[in-house]
Amino acid sequence: MTTINIRRDVTDPFYRYKMERLQSKIEGKGNGIKTVVANLSSVANSLARPPSYIIKYFGFELGAQTNNNPNDDRWIINGAHDAGKLQDYLDGFINKFVLCKKCKNPETDVNIKDGRIFLDCKACGQRSETDPRLKLSSFILKNQPKKGKKDKSTKKAERKARKEAEASGDHDEGANGNGNGSGGNSPGESGSDHGGSDANGDVELEAGSDDEFTRRIAAEAKEIDIVEDAKEVEWSVDTSEAAVKARQKDLPDELKRTLVINGGDAxxxxxxxxxxxxxxxxxxxxxxxxxxxxxxxxxxVDIYRKAQELGIEKKHRTLTVLAQTVFDDAIVKQIEPRAGMLRKMIDGSDRHQKALLGGTERFVGIEKPNLVPQVSAILMKYYDNDVVTEEVLKSWGTKASKKYVDLSTSKKVRKSAEKFMEWLENAESDEDEDDDDE
Known part of the structure; x- marks a missing residue:
């Protein structure tokens, strides 16, 4: 099952909070036409909200009747509505009834007091109130669960999520789990567990991990590993020495050069x-x-997992390889979508940042010389996305180096970077002047 970021305005593939993409099915004809939201329970569990809140919100927005507490987990909206349209409306629900108003984190709990609905954020501690004028606010107040109890639909969604989480750990038996309405059996199960763990603050994913970001990678990896027939994924690429050498013979010369760093010396x-x-x-x-x-x-995620498999996800030279292999002629546009992975692997290390710049220098100066005029734009993207710091960029720009390319190529690349380096100096000067004025 395909998962997406709960906040779709966040493009970082390593964003912690995930949910399944909504799936809808149109049934019936004429006046009896209706839309069944197949995986609403799973999505609701990822958001830590009762499915009845979401289906009712859809009904209010679409001006359509809905069933708010089905016994068969078939959440229905009268009329024909495609999944993309519903996904857009779900963004509105998330913004109004899930996200913290301060930090925009979806890790919030709904609390009702004195006829007012509050979102208590477990991330920043902020308590924010939902708009009482919204129709759904009135519905929530009239249909709040009894104190200490959860409504029927919420309990059903949580039971289903637990079963799916257990099934996902049973290897070959996981594919035969309760895929009711999810449209994807095991992949759907992983997506539900993946999103629900974050939204509910589940500590299960925390055990045995170094940090929360690493846990997210592990959860994402589990989702990718489980396939429709629940058989273990077999890598389609043989990484044995003989196989790698055979493939290298078939690769273009410019790519072959990227595979051996610094001439293959230890x-x-x-x-x-x-x-x-x-x-x-x-x-x-x-x-x-x-x-x-x-x-x-x-x-x-696939690239990061492969680096993990090879045991080099924390090595600085991995950044040199990535700079030469994860981009093409559209590098300026590709840096921002890749920034999350690069920041994860760099982890604030100057050495890793310098290795990334060295790989970029080799990629632009040798593999793609047509990109030399774009060096300033490339560095600006690294800087804007917090991939490389100002200090490292300034140090890199001070003098040419023979570490990654020949000296003439290094000078050519840095010559093209002059526009960015001047901008960086002027930006700092402007900040100093502002400080003096104050």
Whole structure:
């Protein structure tokens, strides 16, 4: 089942909060036509809200009748409404009845006091009130669960989520779980567990992990690993030494050059020679890009998981490989969508940032010399998306280096970066003047 960010305005693929994409099915004809929202319970569980709130919100927005507490988990809206349209309306529901008004985090609880509806944010502690003039606000007040109890639809959604979470851990038996209305069995199960864990503050995903971002990667990986027939995914790319060498023979010359960093000499991380883990990662990305129809179609999560599999997700040289393999001629537009993965792997390290700049220098100066005029725009994107800091950029721009390319190419790349470097200096000067004026 495809999952999307709860806040669709957030494009970061590593955004913590996920939910299934709404699925709808139009049934009947004429006056009896209706729309069944197949996976509403799962989506509602990801948002930590009763499905009845969402279906009623749709009804108010569409001016249509709805069933607010079905026994068969078939959530129905009268009339024909496509999933895309409903997804847009769901954004409105999330903004008004889920997101914290201060930090825009969806990790909120609904509390009702003195006829007013409050959203208590577990992330920042803010308590914000929903608009009492909204029709759904009146519905919530009239249909609030009894104190200490959950309404029928909420309990049903939570039971289903627990069963799906348990089934997803049963390997081959997971595909035969309760996929009622979810339209996707195991993948749907993982999506439900994935989103629900964040929204409800479930500590299960916290055990044995280094940090919350890493837990999100693990949850995303679980979702990808489980397929329709619940068989274990077999990597389509053989990463054995013989297979990598065979594929490298078929690759274009410019890509072959990206697979061996610094001529294949042993590095200070103790990994060197031919067919290193870095070579394998570069080869895998190249093969995946060819199969997908372009490097832009290779997902960040897949790339990160492959680096994890090879044990190099925290190595600085991995950033050099990524700079040369995850972009193409549209690099300026591709940096922002990739920024989440790059920041995750860099983790604030100057060394990693310099490795990324070195790989970019090699990519632009040797692999794609037509991109040399765009160096300033590339650096601006790195800077704007907090991938590379001002200090590292200034240090990089001070002098040419033979570490990643020949000296003449390095000078050419830095020459093209002069416009950005001047802007960076002027921006700092302007800030200093503002401070003096104050």
């Amino acid at each position: 590095d200070d991380d103790g990994e060197g020679g031919t067919n290193t883990a870095y070579d394998q990662l570069g080869s895998w990305i190249g093969t995946a890009a060819a199969e997908a129809g372009g490097v832009g179609k290779v997902s960040d």
